Amino acid sequence: MVAMGPMLRTDALPSARIRDGVAIVAAPPRPGPRRFLFLQGPISPFFTEVARALAARGHATHRINLSFGDRLFWGGVEGQPPAVHYQGRPEDWPAFIAGYLDRHGITDILLLGEQRGYHRAAISAAATRDIAVVVTDFGYFRPDWITLERDGMGGDSRFPRDPDRIRALARCLPPADLTEKLRDDFGRQAVWDVIYHLACLAPWPFPHYRSHQLHHPIATYWGVARRLLRRRAERAEGDRALAAIGDRPFWLFAMQTETDFSVRAYSPYPDLDTPIAETLRSFATHAPAEGQLLIKVHPLDPCLKPWEKRIRQLAADAGLAGRVHVARNGSLDDMVRGMRGLITINSTVGLKAVVCGKPVKALGSAVWNLPGLAHQGPLDSFWTEAATPDPAFRADFLAALQATTQLRGVFYAPQGRAVAVAAVTEALHEDRVGALLPPLRDPAADHGAGSPPG
Structure with a gap:
């Protein structure tokens, strides 16, 4: 069974x-x-x-x-x-x-x-x-x-x-x-992933295959391998970032990977630099003066872009020197528990924040980006006006x-x-994938059985 x-x-x-x-x-x-x-x-x-x-x-x-x-x-x-x-x-x-x-x-x-x-x-x-x-x-x-x-x-x-x-x-x-x-x-996943993507480089018998990946797999695996070798140091960096924030209120920006189709297809952004810069400008202008922003790098990002350097430059450009912290690793659970709210494009970390009863703002399309769960106003109002998810609707x-x-x-x-x-x-x-139970009918709809939106 x-x-x-x-x-x-x-x-x-x-x-x-x-x-x-x-x-x-x-x-x-x-x-x-x-x-x-x-x-x-x-x-x-x-x-x-x-x-x-x-x-x-x-x-x-x-x-x-x-x-x-x-x-x-x-x-x-x-x-x-x-x-x-x-x-x-x-x-x-x-x-x-x-x-x-x-x-x-x-x-x-x-x-x-x-x-x-x-x-x-x-x-x-x-x-x-x-x-x-x-x-x-x-x-x-x-x-x-x-x-x-x-x-x-x-x-x-x-x-x-x-x-x-x-x-x-x-x-x-x-x-x-x-x-x-x-x-x-995860070990099995990682080994199979390497075997698969390296095999995709073989010119025979698929000479014209075009991968959906943005980066060459060898560059990606080299970057991830370097991060795995430094994972203890990265965890310590994450702990230091939380320690530097101390008791001050902070918001968490959860990064995704730029190869993620959730970013490429279901958001208005061509990369991650753009939403990060947009968030920093909004934070500088509209967040409480004592507020801090913690930016968490995705654990599988190969860091082919030097994120710490780029983010610190963007923060300096926004006048936020000393208020922005970067963590490549560390306890996500601790970060979510301690944060005032979460900003993400559409990561499943947003759903985790909803489950934990924390305010969340989606910058892209997500199934959980709904009234009563996530902030529906502009990003500028999120820092001071966001509400926690409605418990009944969340359930x-x-x-x-x-x-x-x-x-x-x-x-x-x-x-x-x-x-x-x-x-x-x-x-x-049984041919039952995605068959929703009948919802309440829209008054303007016909009297047939309910159907999910397309």
Whole structure:
């Protein structure tokens, strides 16, 4: 038994249920066995294991490898067509994938990273053919949940943005379960990541493959390796930053990585320098005079940009010398507990701040950037006017988000991966991914069943 998600209050809505954390409503699934196409996924055996489980339930599975790294991490499925290697040029991919979908009668596409160029073309082709697109990635809840959504995540998520719809959905659900039950394996993740991205450099048999990464993998791994060697020193630097702040009020800016599509696709910023500079200018003009700003570098940022030097220069330009502190490491829990509020583009640290009852300001698009959870006014007013999340709506939001988009499990550690594979397979087999429980209808809407926003 692997069902570890919340259970549905059947007295509230008898026609609906929860399956492995995914809220579903009784509706006839698409008839007969389906044909699943797997594109790029987690850098682990996860997609292979899901494909094998789906094949065991009578579905057909297909795979297109775009790079040698994809080939290494696809183990094949007995009795199913062998993987196809796409060796053409990126500009020819849209026509190729459209033809492939038609020739094989694909009904569902699974992928990780809906904003990758190859995937955007596949999603576009699927949209004109009524093909379901299922997207997965690390969970909104960390560390032992994964996300499974229709069409996309973050700014493309189908999750409701209307608080009344979320409240109506939550009435049928128990509280969110935020306890950690599974552990992942960062060492395994790191080794597989290196193998995959270095393999993608191989010119054969994918001579035209174009990675979605911004930086050369060797430069990235060199930067991350240097940080790992200095992790004790970085932790000490983080502790010193908190000590320097002392009892003075401080706000935390949680950086992401510039390669993160949450920044590249779901924010107005071309880089991280721009939002940092914008935040510093606002802080200098509108924050209390005794306030301090702590900027936390993402733990996996390779620091190919000298962030401390750049941030200190930006702070000096804004007249904030002595009031801005940079931490490349240190206890995020301690920082969140002690801060007055959080500023981020759309990091999941924002959701952590919401859970902890701290004011938060999103500079980009995020599922948690809602009235009652995050500051909706301009950044300039955040420093003095931001409110803490509304406890009742926070509970409703967390319950609804977890039940409709999250599955318990991990991508790397074998035990937790088996849990995730079983849950994802069940959700796909039953054709219930992303099916929201019926919300309150808009008075202007028709009288049909509720549907999630696009």
